[in-house]
Amino acid sequence: MKDQAVLSSSLTKPEAPSRSKLVKALRRYRWYYLMMLPGILYFLIYHYVPMAGIIIAFKDYNLREGIFGSEWVGFRNFQTIFGTPDFYELVRNTVVISFYRIVFGMFPDILLALLLNEIRKKWFKSVIQTVTYGPYFLSWLIVYGLTTAFLAQDSGIVNHYIQELGGTPINFLANSEYFRSILIGTDVWKNTGYGAIIYLAALATINQELYEAAVMDGANRWRQVWHVTLPGIRDVFLLLLILRIGHIMDAGFEQVYIFLNSRVYGVGDIIDTWVFRRGLEELEFSVAVATNLFKSVIGFILVIGANRLSKKFGGSGIW
Structure with missing residues (x-):
């Protein structure tokens, strides 16, 4: 019965990843992650963050009003x-x-x-x-x-x-x-x-x-x-x-x-x-x-x- 209880608990509650293992992995491969950092920052800054500007396609963009202050026109620009x-x-x-x-x-x-x-x-x-x-x-x-x-x-x-x-x-x-x-x-x-x-x-x-x-x-x-x-x-x-x-x-x-x-x-x-x-x-x-x-x-x-x-x-x- 005790073995069955242990087995059922292991099936219902999967073991969570150990935080210590994650910390050890980060320490072990820290130089690899550090070398990846410039590339990740490049894509974030120049490829992902500017995607917020897509909203301009649905507005009558005005430099003075800015992106969020410009009038919303829906699909008029596509027309x-x-x-x-x-x-x-x-x-x-x-x-x-x-x-x-x-x-x-x-x-x-x-x-x-x-x-x-x-x-x-x-x-x-x-x-x-x-x-x-x-x-x-x-x-x-x-x-x-x-x-x-x-x-x-x-x-x-x-x-x-x-x-x-x-x-x-x-x-x-x-x-x-x-x-x-x-x-x-x-x-x-x-x-x-x-x-x-x-x-x-x-x-x-x-x-x-x-x-x-x-x-x-x-x-x-x-x-x-x-x-x-x-x-x-x-x-x-x-x-x-x-x-x-x-x-x-x-x-x-x-x-x-x-x-x-x-x-x-x-x-x-x-x-x-x-x-x-x-x-x-x-x-x-x-x-x-x-x-x-x-x-x-x-x-x-x-x-x-x-x-x-x-x-x-x-x-x-x-x-």
Whole structure:
């Protein structure tokens, strides 16, 4: 009977975590928690605390009245957004440019990583990595200057050779037919080296015994890449793909804003550039916040959907 009473008490009253164990754990790993503290504070201060500003999307925000003193207008700002004549064109441009970035931006990263992985001369591999990784550190303003040096109508190198061949100079930067291609081309040139480093890290984790087994089965280099290398980086590819899909409503404001001009608004004006004009130039802060809230909701839905789709096809997903 005594044993039954002890057993029943243990089932009804689970043992609480010992405070001493918690204190010991905090003392033991105090340096790890201390190193985590700056990152935690960063996300709290710059990502979570500002989320309280979402309320501006439902108010007629006035700088003098402040957030809580401004008039509550409900969904009027969203009606303004969806009632804007060019809004659906802005959404189309944003989605198309982001889709091009995903399609033409991820595969060069993988290709460069695979090529670097096959190089056996370490010094040559280091040189190629340095050359391809260097453009990542350039600002978009410098990239625009380099692009202008090549594609300017009057003084560009490309138009110089076109004239030498008897052709007519083309204003590439102000031509709607070439604008998106220029955006994607410069983005690939700038970011491919950085993207390849992520895949190189994934390639380094592949078990070398898999390659040895493939050689024993008679697989050549192409077969090894297809059956060992690509499956080894599949989860990393899916993870990056899900993250990019979540940012499909962000088409790269800084680059587009620098390259954009009035002649290519029809194919290059995106949501972020429109928000910049309405929010900062026209001081319609409520409309700007409402637009960003709309983008965040769409991005959240896309991440959830892409994550479930990834798991359905055997991927690991984000969670």
